[in-house]
Amino acid sequence: MLATTAESKHSRRPAGGAGATAKAPRQPLRRCLASGAVLPKADLLRFAVDPEGQVVPDLGERLPGRGLWLQPRRDMMEKACKKNLFARAAKRQLRVPSDLVEQVELLALRRCLDQLGLARRAGSVVVGYEKVKAALKADRIGLLLQAEDGAADGTDKLRALAQAVGKGTAVQSFCDAAALGAALGRSAAVHVGVMRGRFAAALERDVERLAGLRGGQDRGNGVGRPTEGERWST
Structure with missing residues (x-):
């Protein structure tokens, strides 16, 4: 889609002009539950656990408690849900909504x-x-x-x-x-x-x-287009 x-x-272009040599600040790293890859937080999605023990998405990274991290990919989400990876990471029983991926x-x-x-x-x-x-x-x-x-x-x-x-x-x-x-x-x-x-x-x-x-694999083929229906021209 x-x-x-x-x-x-x-x-x-780097800040400070072509001759700038200042190093970018180091980013905090987290491990993806599904792939095992250790990546900067900015490249991952955070999930938290609410007081009732339910996994909730935390895209704004503001909810309290320990974060559970996944790469923002549909296959990673589906794997985490299917294999109960949230509970394994938290080392306790958790409830995962059946529509978490859609949420x-x-x-x-x-x-x-x-x-x-x-x-x-x-x-x-x-x-x-x-x-x-x-x-x-x-x-x-x-x-x-x-x-x-x-x-x-x-x-x-x-x-x-x-x-x-x-x-x-x-x-x-x-x-x-x-x-x-x-x-x-x-x-x-x-x-x-x-x-x-x-x-x-x-x-x-x-x-x-x-x-x-959404399951997008190739991000280099231009703008997605509808196959039917009216197209806006303004």
């Missing part, structure tokens, strides 16, 4: 839309083909979002422009025009640009998590 292209991860996917989608709304309120979003095109040409966009049901002509042109002139501009798609619009206080939105900075980086990370939770 969701495909992404993200050129930004390997092409962002996490919905929460991840809501988090993406909420982050987009925050970026809009902070003045870090431009909407509409012409405004996004101008911002791309000025190399101001860190993340280009395109509706899954957007017309191919417009989405293809902006994606090509982002790849041609954007130094580290990610291009992603995760929902339809109506959902993008609702997050931005309008009826629909097909082309959305998030300005370079913390909002673009955080939202890119959250959309990639959502892709993994």
Whole structure:
């Protein structure tokens, strides 16, 4: 359902200019229950246990208690549930909701839309083909979002422009025009640009998590498109 292209991860310029040598701060590491891989916390999803002994997702990493960590991939989630890995890690009996995988996917989608709304309120979003095109040409966009049901002509042109002139501009798609619009206080939105900075980086990370939770394997084939139904062209 969701495909992404993200050129930004390997092409962002280091802070302080070309000659900067300062080391990035070390990130805390955690082990994925399902794969055993030890990864930075930013690359994992946290789960917690509520007072009744039920496993609950903690995408914001704010709930108290010991965290249980998984890579944000559908297969990792399914493995953890099927093999009772949460209980093994906690060394006690736990209740795992039968729809935990679906819960996490919905929460991840809501988090993406909420982050987009925050970026809009902070003045870090431009909407509409012409405004996004101008911002791309000025190399101001860190993340280009395109509706899954957007017309191919417009989405293809902006994606090509982002790849041609954007130094580290990610291009992603995760929902339809109506959902993008609702997050931005309008009826629909097909082309959305998030300005370079913390909002673009955080939202890119959250959309990639959502892709993994939906079972996305290849994030380099461009924007996912609907196979039927009306496409937005504005």
